[in-house]
Amino acid sequence: EDQVTQSPEALRLQEGESSSLNCSYTVSGLRGLFWYRQDPGKGPEFLFTLYSAGEEKEKERLKATLTKKESFLHITAPKPEDSATYLCARDGKLTFGQGTILTVHP
Amino acid sequence: GAVVSQHPSWVICKSGTSVKIECRSLDFQATTMFWYRQFPKQSLMLMATSNEGSKATYEQGVEKDKFLINHASLTLSTLTVTSAHPEDSSFYICSARFMGGDEQFFGPGTRLTVL
Numbered sequence: 459e460d461q462v463t464q465s466p467e468a469l470r471l472q473e474g475e476s477s478s479l480n481c482s483y484t485v486s487g488l489r490g491l492f493w494y495r496q497d498p499g500k501g502p503e504f505l506f507t508l509y510s511a512g513e514e515k516e517k518e519r520l521k522a523t524l525t526k527k528e529s530f531l532h533i534t535a536p537k538p539e540d541s542a543t544y545l546c547a548r549d550g551k552l553t554f555g556q557g558t559i560l561t562v563h564p
Numbered sequence: 565g566a567v568v569s570q571h572p573s574w575v576i577c578k579s580g581t582s583v584k585i586e587c588r589s590l591d592f593q594a595t596t597m598f599w600y601r602q603f604p605k606q607s608l609m610l611m612a613t614s615n616e617g618s619k620a621t622y623e624q625g626v627e628k629d630k631f632l633i634n635h636a637s638l639t640l641s642t643l644t645v646t647s648a649h650p651e652d653s654s655f656y657i658c659s660a661r662f663m664g665g666d667e668q669f670f671g672p673g674t675r676l677t678v679l
Contacts, residue, residue: 489666490666492666492667492668494670499655499673499675500672500673501568501570501657501659501670501671501672501673502608502657502670503670504566504667504668504669504670507666507667545607545608549666551598551610551613552598552608552610552659552668554607554608555607556606556607557607
């Protein structure tokens with residue numbers, strides 16, 4: 459069974475304090491690793507798709523990377539508006555992790 | 565691009581009634597649509613996958629006679645919660661994937677409250 463595990467469950471940062479979120483996945487037959495952002499009471503917003511180890515994608519203050527066993531979402535100099543739940547999911551039927559709740563304090 | 569809408573955004577109904585939720589892909593044709601539910605402080609749980617013109621495929625434990633899914637066109641899927649009960653109260657979210665694509669694009673969700 460495909461599994462996705464995210465850590466930490468919650469992360470509190472000061473504005474400008476860079477950090478990383480982790481997503482570990484079962485390796486077999488990965489066809490894509492996805493990152494989404496979800497604000498309270500809203501549907502997830504697509505951020506990135508990664509397909510192969512070594513791949514990196516960037517969008518504003520976010521950079522997603524992929525290794526053979528895990529993916530990282532790096533947040534550089536975050537702002538309060540980056541506060542949200544960040545979800546990763548693996549291919550096909552999108553097995554979601556539990557998410558990381560990010561709070562950025564001004 | 566890749567905008568998905570849902571209607572209604574919230575609905576309150578009495579126990580025993582049926583509720584229909586619409587999911588539309590506004591600027592692309594969605595060969596596959598998905599329905600999820602999300603309970604407070606939990607992640608999304610896939611309920612069913614539907615392909616245009618075909619019967620939906622339900623995940624284990626999801627009652628297909630209770631959650632009726634119709635994917636009648638490449639831009640519209642509907643979820644009908646039949647004989648709703650308070651335990652069906654949840655946040656229902658649809659997503660859509662276009663032909664040849666890998667990403668799913670999500671709607672804004674529908675909050676269902678059953679009294």
